[in-house]
Amino acid sequence: MSVVEETTLSRLGRRARHGLRLATTPSLWREQIEYLRHGPSPSAAPPPTTAFPSSPWRPIPPGTGSYCNLCGWEGGAFGGPRHVEFQLCPRCGSSARDRFSFFCFTARTPRTRWLRVIETSPRLGDAYRAAMAHWFTYTATDYDQSSHRGTVRLDLQDIDLPTGSVDVLLTAHVLEHVPHTGRALDGIARTLAPGGRMYLQVPVQDGATIEPPAPEFHQDNTKVFWRFGFDLADRLRRHGFTTAVLVTEPMVDAVRTGDPTALGGDGSEWDLPAMLAAAKGAGLVSVLDQADAERLGLWHSYQFATFECRAAAGSRRDEAAVRVRRAWRRIR
Numbered sequence: 001m002s003v004v005e006e007t008t009l010s011r012l013g014r015r016a017r018h019g020l021r022l023a024t025t026p027s028l029w030r031e032q033i034e035y036l037r038h039g040p041s042p043s044a045a046p047p048p049t050t051a052f053p054s055s056p057w058r059p060i061p062p063g064t065g066s067y068c069n070l071c072g073w074e075g076g077a078f079g080g081p082r083h084v085e086f087q088l089c090p091r092c093g094s095s096a097r098d099r100f101s102f103f104c105f106t107a108r109t110p111r112t113r114w115l116r117v118i119e120t121s122p123r124l125g126d127a128y129r130a131a132m133a134h135w136f137t138y139t140a141t142d143y144d145q146s147s148h149r150g151t152v153r154l155d156l157q158d159i160d161l162p163t164g165s166v167d168v169l170l171t172a173h174v175l176e177h178v179p180h181t182g183r184a185l186d187g188i189a190r191t192l193a194p195g196g197r198m199y200l201q202v203p204v205q206d207g208a209t210i211e212p213p214a215p216e217f218h219q220d221n222t223k224v225f226w227r228f229g230f231d232l233a234d235r236l237r238r239h240g241f242t243t244a245v246l247v248t249e250p251m252v253d254a255v256r257t258g259d260p261t262a263l264g265g266d267g268s269e270w271d272l273p274a275m276l277a278a279a280k281g282a283g284l285v286s287v288l289d290q291a292d293a294e295r296l297g298l299w300h301s302y303q304f305a306t307f308e309c310r311a312a313a314g315s316r317r318d319e320a321a322v323r324v325r326r327a328w329r330r331i332r
């Protein structure tokens, strides 16, 4: 018998003893029902930091103050200017766009146990990553292992992951640094499980996608190959994704009326008339009204867009196979 088989068998034995204990201890039953419905219970495996709550699936609580949907912080105001890259949470450091991405993901993805989540170059550090690993089967990846180091190196143009192995891909402000967009999207489509999702953020400041007229680098010195516009939505659809552009309510209203003045802000970094014209056919979906957006520190609607890309749902047989594989991974 090999070492691997012994390890698997001993794990199975441990699981069986644990299961027997749960089945014969009535005081644990309620907790187990919650676990089966919503994933790990608060007492099953506490996250290593108390800065994050035990579950990611939480509605925005009633109230009027600022609220961080990542760590659950509530208070007077986020830090810094009312800008997509700022409004930092005093507890977890999340920026406005971090919170919008996380909101889109958790509000739109059906609650599923053992969700396999991959995030490219997460901006936030160890406490956030530990919380994500507590909530999901989570892997942080990075391309050059420089500014936002991940645990796995991943090149979006040449994804070294098994077909259908990812339930949710979170990728924010990475695709604009990839020269061959089409190759990356083909790889992502292959890697997502049937019905899997990508929540994609890129800076959208123009109407149509262009190459930067002059060499452009973001703060961490990575080159920008593309300045995307709302035409990215059609491109994503051509790669087989069911795509919705998730925004906050004022943006949908402004696209309908064609009036950028209703959006507020100075908008100097954004070409608002071109954006509104291009957004008309892009398939915008409002996911937050302005009051809730402001609670999350998302002040200017035109600064926030998340492309939701869903892979084609599989047959019932595919879905069952995915569930069996997940369960097997859990047992091992």
Ligand SMILES: [Zn+2]
Binding pocket: 068, 069, 070, 071, 072, 073, 089, 090, 091, 092, 093, 094
């Ligand atoms: Zn926070």
